[in-house]
Amino acid sequence: MDTSLHQEVSTRLAEFNFKPEQSGMLRGGVCPACQKKELYTNADHPWVLRCGRLNNCGEVYHIKDLYPDLFDKWSERYPSTPENKNPHAAADAYLQIGRGFDLAKLRGLYTQEYYYDSKLNIGSATVRFSLGSGYWERLIDQPQRFIKKANFKFGMHYHGSWWKPDQIDLQDVKEIWLVEGIFDVIALMHVGIHAVALMSCNNYPEQALSQLQAACGNQHCTLVWALDGDPAGRNFTKKHVDQARAAGWNCAAAQIPQRGKRAIDWNDAYQRDALTPDHIKTYRYHGALLIAPTREEKALLMYL
Structure with missing residues (x-):
């Protein structure tokens, strides 16, 4: 988190009444979901706020959802200037800060462009x-x-x-995950x-x-269908x-269990540190339940 953004976020986090920073952490904040003083986050990189009551609440808030x-003004906050000489400055910031990606992995995959809506008479930088x-x-x-x-x-x-x-050669992989975005x-x-x-x-x-x-x-790999967890994604x-x-084709599936009003996709899960091997195992289990061909096979998966 860059300095200017960190300052703005830190100011706004005062609404949660955290205790003074200790060992690089902010603790004792009031969780909006359960109203208990169990909210905590990293003081230097407060991207995600978590409720410590894992069994009774365990709510997770990403700073993008809170503020x-x-x-949403990437060109204004991170403009291309004669000093930085980076024509992709806003796109870089959006991907690195807004999406949490390592730009070194993305070089050559994207450009920064501009879209103008003549009907609305407004425009925006694009990735x-x-x-x-x-x-x-x-x-x-x-x-x-925009529409x-x-x-x-x-x-x-x-x-x-x-x-x-x-950079990915699909002929050399054992699994291909098929996602929406x-x-x-x-x-x-x-x-x-x-x-x-x-x-x-x-x-x-x-x-x-x-x-x-x-x-x-078609026998060299398995297709893992990992569409969004909304009704349309599950049906398709x-x-x-x-x-x-x-x-x-050999097929499997993966699904992120959805909770609350906001849908969580794979990028959201990544930004919430929820793509660990244990998390992936859970998502594959829910995917297996979704595509189980019979009630008996679904029941066996649940029993095991």
Whole structure:
């Protein structure tokens, strides 16, 4: 967390009435969920606030959710200047600070561009990723002002394909995780999981799978369907698994259990330190429950 952002966050954290810093930690804050003085966070890097009552509350708050206004003016806070000579300054900051990514892993995957809405007469810097014959871009300056927070190149089609990092050779992996978004792919990449982005839950990547099958067969790897945990993601997970198995692919699934009003995706989990091996085991268990073909097999999974 850079100095200016840390100062603003630290000022706002006073609302939780933490005890004075001790050993690099802030403790004894009032948890908004249970109202107990069990909230704690790292004083130098207060990205995540956690309630210490794991059995009775255990709520987790990311600073972006608490103070979203601090994370929606990237071009203003991190401009390109003659001093830094970085045309991607805002995009870099958005990915590193806003998404928690290591930029060294992402070099060459994105550019900073600009989107202008002529109807609304407003614009925003974007983080753009090449996708097939076009691109996908995320608006990063107050995206709530626009109808959509992200755009595809006008007229392009992505159905049947997927996005993957250029440095990953899928012919050499034993598992491929199929997720919805590019940031989900990048988050999983940070913990050593090879993933591709379908760009929407209803996109079955038939063309991409056919190409991979032609290159190396369909028995060399397992497809782990890891779509979002909302009703649409869960329904299409089951549909895609059925279709892929009919085509000869070995399939598994992974699901993040959802709690509360805000949906948690793979990038959210990464920023909350919730992509450890134990967490992944839990997500795969919930995925196995989702795609279990019979009640008996589901019951056996739960029993075991």
